[in-house]
């Protein structure tokens with residue numbers, strides 16, 4: 001068991017060097033979080049050997065765990081310092097939530113598919129260190145009013161435009177990151193709320209599963 005864990009730690013270091021630092025992510029806290037979170041425990045057992053590869057992976061229910069680089073990039077875009085409250089829409093495997101847990105004060109992560117929600121909740125509860133993550137079953141396109149407003153919002157599924165409710169639940173001075181576009185290709189957008197106004201910035205093109213809306 002120990003040997004296996006050491007192997008994974010080595011794979012993780014290489015992943016961070018080659019895929020993350022090597023592609024220009026330089027927020028030290030993000031790099032450290034990516035080096036710490038055991039990504040292989042967030043994929044189905046039969047996929048563990050591929051957990052540190054440079055790709056998104058299927059996690060069941062036609063859903064995916066995002067590519068390591070995309071998780072790092074979105075995390076860096078949020079400019080987290082450690083005292084923020086973060087809303088994540090689309091828990092999926094729970095991997096991005098685990099990374100955010102190392103970077104912020106608290107993370108509220110909403111997942112719409114019950115089976116995926118249950119798996120992620122159980123996984124995060126079992127692993128040590130993610131006590132500041134709260135997983136919620138529901139439609140995150142309406143945000144999560146109970147704990148709003150948030151310093152940061154991250155959406156791991158794509159839509160034509162940013163849902164109004166999410167903009168409402170963002171604090172002034174806050175940042176939202178989300179893929180915006182069509183079904184097969186989107187632009188990762190960063191939106192800053194400054195004195196009630198929204199300033200948008202395009203980060204990179206990307207491909208995410210669609211955000212389910214208006215159920």
Ligand code: SAH
Pocket residue numbers: 063064065066089090091092093094095096097110111112113116138139140141156157209210211212213
């Ligand atoms: N961040 C995840 C990847 C998420 S994949 C990870 O690190 O593994 C996108 C997820 O968004 C899927 O699990 C999908 O079921 C979920 N999703 C889609 N529409 C949603 C909605 N309206 N509210 C909450 N979750 C949603």
